Amino acid sequence: MIPSPDDVKAAWNEWSDVYSRRYERNNVTFAISLSSMLQIFEEKPAKILEVACGSGVFSRYLAQNVEHECDLTAIDVSEEMIARAKSFSTKFPSMPNIKVCYEAGDAEDLSKIADESVDVYIANFCLHLVSDPKKMLQELKRVLKKGKRFGVSVLGPSERVTMLSALPPLLKQLAEEIPALKPEKEMRSLFYMGNKEDLVKLIEDAGLEVDYCWYQRSSFNCMTVEDYESFLLETPNFKNLIGKLNEEERKRVLEAARKRLKEAFVDQKEPGMNEGLLLVGRKP
Numbered sequence: 001m002i003p004s005p006d007d008v009k010a011a012w013n014e015w016s017d018v019y020s021r022r023y024e025r026n027n028v029t030f031a032i033s034l035s036s037m038l039q040i041f042e043e044k045p046a047k048i049l050e051v052a053c054g055s056g057v058f059s060r061y062l063a064q065n066v067e068h069e070c071d072l073t074a075i076d077v078s079e080e081m082i083a084r085a086k087s088f089s090t091k092f093p094s095m096p097n098i099k100v101c102y103e104a105g106d107a108e109d110l111s112k113i114a115d116e117s118v119d120v121y122i123a124n125f126c127l128h129l130v131s132d133p134k135k136m137l138q139e140l141k142r143v144l145k146k147g148k149r150f151g152v153s154v155l156g157p158s159e160r161v162t163m164l165s166a167l168p169p170l171l172k173q174l175a176e177e178i179p180a181l182k183p184e185k186e187m188r189s190l191f192y193m194g195n196k197e198d199l200v201k202l203i204e205d206a207g208l209e210v211d212y213c214w215y216q217r218s219s220f221n222c223m224t225v226e227d228y229e230s231f232l233l234e235t236p237n238f239k240n241l242i243g244k245l246n247e248e249e250r251k252r253v254l255e256a257a258r259k260r261l262k263e264a265f266v267d268q269k270e271p272g273m274n275e276g277l278l279l280v281g282r283k284p
């Protein structure tokens with residue numbers, strides 16, 4: 001099932017707390033790579049649009065590192081994320097040369113932004129989440145000036161995003177005996193866009209040019225089994241899932257999860273990994 005825009009917004013409002021405390025610093029590496037490939041520091045774009053800014057970690061990076069005069073608009077569909085981004089930005093003020101504006105807004109409907117008004121568009125880990133990626137790309141194309149650059153990223157293939165794919169097979173197996181673990185509805189996979197050829201085609205079919213598209217990995221900062229477990233217990237999806245179980249079932253699931261996380265990461269001396277599929281291109 002494809003999530004509706006309201007589903008996406010509600011899910012990310014729920015995720016915003018744990019995302020801003022524990023997740024964003026693991027994802028910012030991908031946004032920084034995109035910004036380097038977008039030549040932000042060399043070409044000095046005057047108007048930068050960050051779509052799906054989350055709790056603002058990448059905007060803060062730009063706000064403290066860009067040396068030229070520019071405006072940065074950072075939007076996210078989740079008001080909770082925007083509230084967190086705004087509160088961080090008072091704690092970590094921007095350089096005087098950059099004006100940062102955080103606003104709630106939807107990647108699929110950028111109607112508050114004028115046609116061909118943006119010099120660089122960047123959306124880290126959003127295209128695979130929106131209800132209609134084609135609509136998001138139409139909006140990207142509309143707001144970007146001709147000849148200017150954009151960068152997007154999506155999750156890579158599930159088997160290489162071990163941080164997110166280590167547990168679902170275990171939960172599926174356990175669901176044979178614990179029916180409450182069965183998902184109420186089958187949602188579209190988070191990894192459905194993680195194939196390079198398909199992503200390049202999607203972008204080109206939208207009338208945009210692709211310069212580069214590549215897979216990139218990054219570690220997730222859990223060190224011990226307890227770190228993995230406490231992270232897991234804070235994620236809304238897992239919290240909601242085990243909230244439906246009785247005491248004994250919960251104990252069984254947690255023990256099995258702990259064992260799986262230990263075997264998959266700690267014992268292998270390989271941290272949980274995230275893999276992105278990144279793409280930079282231009283509007284012809």
Ligand SMILES: C[S@@+](CC[C@H](N)C(=O)[O-])C[C@H]1O[C@@H](n2cnc3c(N)ncnc32)[C@H](O)[C@@H]1O
Nearest residue numbers: 012027052053054076077078106107124125130
């Ligand atoms: C994985 S997080 C990435 C956040 C940020 N780009 C980062 O790298 O830390 C995905 C973000 O996309 C946002 N998002 C999802 N659908 C969106 C949409 N249609 N328009 C704007 N933001 C959206 C979510 O609210 C969430 O903050």
